[in-house]
Amino acid sequence: MFTRDEPIMVAVSGGKDSLALWDVLIEDGYRTAGLYLDLGIYEYSQESKAKCEAFASARGQKLYVERVADVVGAPIPDVQRATRRPTCSACGLSKRYLMNRAALEHGYPVVATGHNLDDEAATLFGSVLHWQTDALSRQSPALPSTHPKLVRRVKPLYRLSELETAGYSFLRGIDYIVEECPFSKGATSLAHKELLNRLEEASPGAKHNFLFGFLDKARVAFERLESVPLTECTRCGQVTTGEICAFCKLADQVRRRA
Amino acid sequence: MFTRDEPIMVAVSGGKDSLALWDVLIEDGYRTAGLYLDLGIYEYSQESKAKCEAFASARGQKLYVERVADVVGAPIPDVQRATRRPTCSACGLSKRYLMNRAALEHGYPVVATGHNLDDEAATLFGSVLHWQTDALSRQSPALPSTHPKLVRRVKPLYRLSELETAGYSFLRGIDYIVEECPFSKGATSLAHKELLNRLEEASPGAKHNFLFGFLDKARVAFERLESVPLTECTRCGQVTTGEICAFCKLADQVRRRA
Numbered sequence: 001m002f003t004r005d006e007p008i009m010v011a012v013s014g015g016k017d018s019l020a021l022w023d024v025l026i027e028d029g030y031r032t033a034g035l036y037l038d039l040g041i042y043e044y045s046q047e048s049k050a051k052c053e054a055f056a057s058a059r060g061q062k063l064y065v066e067r068v069a070d071v072v073g074a075p076i077p078d079v080q081r082a083t084r085r086p087t088c089s090a091c092g093l094s095k096r097y098l099m100n101r102a103a104l105e106h107g108y109p110v111v112a113t114g115h116n117l118d119d120e121a122a123t124l125f126g127s128v129l130h131w132q133t134d135a136l137s138r139q140s141p142a143l144p145s146t147h148p149k150l151v152r153r154v155k156p157l158y159r160l161s162e163l164e165t166a167g168y169s170f171l172r173g174i175d176y177i178v179e180e181c182p183f184s185k186g187a188t189s190l191a192h193k194e195l196l197n198r199l200e201e202a203s204p205g206a207k208h209n210f211l212f213g214f215l216d217k218a219r220v221a222f223e224r225l226e227s228v229p230l231t232e233c234t235r236c237g238q239v240t241t242g243e244i245c246a247f248c249k250l251a252d253q254v255r256r257r258a
Numbered sequence: 259m260f261t262r263d264e265p266i267m268v269a270v271s272g273g274k275d276s277l278a279l280w281d282v283l284i285e286d287g288y289r290t291a292g293l294y295l296d297l298g299i300y301e302y303s304q305e306s307k308a309k310c311e312a313f314a315s316a317r318g319q320k321l322y323v324e325r326v327a328d329v330v331g332a333p334i335p336d337v338q339r340a341t342r343r344p345t346c347s348a349c350g351l352s353k354r355y356l357m358n359r360a361a362l363e364h365g366y367p368v369v370a371t372g373h374n375l376d377d378e379a380a381t382l383f384g385s386v387l388h389w390q391t392d393a394l395s396r397q398s399p400a401l402p403s404t405h406p407k408l409v410r411r412v413k414p415l416y417r418l419s420e421l422e423t424a425g426y427s428f429l430r431g432i433d434y435i436v437e438e439c440p441f442s443k444g445a446t447s448l449a450h451k452e453l454l455n456r457l458e459e460a461s462p463g464a465k466h467n468f469l470f471g472f473l474d475k476a477r478v479a480f481e482r483l484e485s486v487p488l489t490e491c492t493r494c495g496q497v498t499t500g501e502i503c504a505f506c507k508l509a510d511q512v513r514r515r516a
Contacts, residue, residue: 128386129457129464131471133479191460195453199387202449206387213389221391221479 001142001154002110007031009108009151011099012055012063014048014177016169017114019055021157023172025112026059034063035102035111037095040075041181048177055174066102068094072247073254080183082257083250087183090250097247101238103151115155118162121211122192129192137222140215147230147239161207259400259412260368265289267366267409269357270313270321272306272435274427275372277313279415281430283370284317291320293360293369295353298326298333299439306435313432324360326352330505331512338441340515341508345441348508355505359496361409368410376420378413379465380450382472387450395480398473405488405497419465 002008008025012018012034025032036052039045049065056063069075072094079094080087103111115123120139127135141158145151157165169176184190199206232238233245240246260266266283270276270292283290294310297303307323314321327333330352337352338345357369373381378397385393399416403409415423427434442448457464490496491503498504 129468129471131468131474131476133475136476188461195457199453203446210387210389213387216389217391218389218394218480222476 001156002030002112002152004030006110007033007108009033009035009064009099009103009106009111011035011037011095011111011113012052013037013114014051015114016174016176017116017119017157017162017165019051019114019174019176020165020169020172021112021114022055022061023059023169023174024156026061032061033106033108034061035099036063036065037098038065038067038069039091039094039181040067040069041077041183044177044179044182045075047179051175051177064102064106066098068098071098072251076183079250079254082254085250086187088187088189091183093246093250097238097245099153100149100151104149108151109145110152110154112154112156114157114165116157116160116162116165117207117211118193118196120155120158121196121207122189124211124214125192125196126188133222134228136214136219140219149232149237150230150239158211259414260288260370260410262288264368265291265366267291267293267322267357267361267364267369269293269295269353269369269371270310271295271372272309273372274432274434275374275377275415275420275423277309277372277432277434278423278427278430279370279372280313280319281427281432282414284319291322291364291366293322293324293357295356296323296325296327297349297352297439299335299441302435302437302440303333305437309433309435322360322364324356326356329356330509334441337508337512340512343508344445346445346447349441351504351508355496355503357411358407358409362407366409367403368412370412370414372415372423373413374415374418374420374423375465375469376451376454378416379454379469380447382469383450383454384446391480392486394472394477398477407490407495408488408497416469 008030010018010022010025010032012022014036022032022034034052034056036049038049052063072079074082076087076091079090083090099111120141124139127139141155143153196207228241230239230241233240233248235244235248238245238247266288268276268280268283268290270280272294280290280292292310292314294307296307310321330337332340334345334349334352337348341348361369378399382397385397399413401411454465454468486499488497488499491498491506493502493506496503496505
């Protein structure tokens with residue numbers, strides 16, 4: 001995922017997973033900085049930002065803050081109204097874009113996110129239900145850089161369950177935001193998590209076997225199916241598979257509706 | 259799946275799906291014969307056999323009957339006790355073996371089974387949870403003959419839901435066995451069907467998209483991963499990937515425990 005000497009940009013949301021990850025990396029002596037993406041989601045964003053700032057300053061760490069509204073043209077609640085995408089989809093697109101851009105700008109070769117086993121299994125489940133072969137080919141705990149303007153993305157906590165990261169955060173006294181994003185209510189990813197929890201209850205280990213069976217045996221099959229040439233967006237210069245990247249298209253939509 | 263002129267062996271269990279399939283094929287003027295595999299499961303087998311015999315004689319069709327006990331050495335309840343395999347697994351193995359053997363013996367190039375959309379989606383779901391790449395490569399509504407001693411296997415009803423085949427059987431006045439196999443209680447395939455039904459309720463079309471997305475986009479990926487040379491079992495002469503086929507090994511286990 002990364003070497004001892006590389007600086008790591010840790011994407012933090014203020015939740016238990018990303019702050020637990022940052023905590024572990026600091027404790028293990030890695031050179032890190034946090035990146036907080038301010039989505040502009042009312043009190044939820046204000047509170048989660050405050051948690052990240054308190055965490056960073058208590059540990060003497062650098063925290064970069066980027067406002068989605070400054071780049072996409074409006075905060076996520078307005079982005080939601082301007083696009084037909086589901087809220088989580090537009091938000092996820094914006095986050096991936098800004099993470100990569102911030103890491104490039106500040107000289108970090110790798111971005112680490114706090115995704116845990118439950119997150120990864122639910123994402124895989126969603127991709128499998130629709131057999132989204134492109135998403136399946138990209139589902140990995142360590143995405144390499146396939147273009148000079150694409151930093152690596154790693155998920156060091158992907159082996160740990162939600163319960164385990166919560167337990168760690170509790171035992172380490174990490175002050176994190178407990179509330180979920182208000183837009184996540186009714187999100188299919190939450191429904192899929194519930195469903196996987198039921199499977200797990202019926203046969204313990206099911207979640208782990210589902211994710212790791214995929215990574216060990218099936219992922220390679222989709223890698224062969226998908227190999228798309230990467231270019232640079234003619235608008236913003238970031239990496240894309242088309243002419244104008246999905247983020248610039250989203251920003252266009254937001255601008256038209258503003 | 260088959261031409262107008264080919265004789266089709268229809269594997270019938272006495273249930274709604276396989277009898278509906280046989281009914282459609284007869285109505286459409288295909289040359290068919292039924293194959294009933296007597297699993298020796300107490301009253302369940304007696305009743306389901308009677309339904310098949312009544313169906314065949316009312317329509318003047320040939321029905322072949324094979325007793326699992328004659329070939330594997332004991333009826334399924336005893337096979338279950340002699341092997342560590344789950345009941346449905348040993349039974350499924352025996353059925354696939356006997357279907358192919360009977361079709362070869364009686365000169366049918368293709369066996370049709372009554373599997374519906376719900377069956378196929380549940381099987382796919384089970385294979386995906388464990389990423390059984392061999393099973394995934396073989397999941398298809400029309401398996402070709404890849405060896406002179408392997409007949410084709412087709413599932414003409416794979417686009418229809420359980421509700422639709424039940425509706426058809428009801429409207430056509432088909433007298434089928436309503437009880438499920440007594441050994442299917444607690445079977446994971448039934449648990450998976452329930453789970454898929456819940457997904458379907460939350461987003462109608464989910465089952466169809468899951469199965470057809472796989473067939474359209476993902477199956478090809480697994481076909482490339484799996485390509486095993488086929489040989490003939492040194493014991494029984496049927497097709498296998500090893501030296502002695504799984505069915506002969508099962509029969510050995512039954513004999514040792516008898």
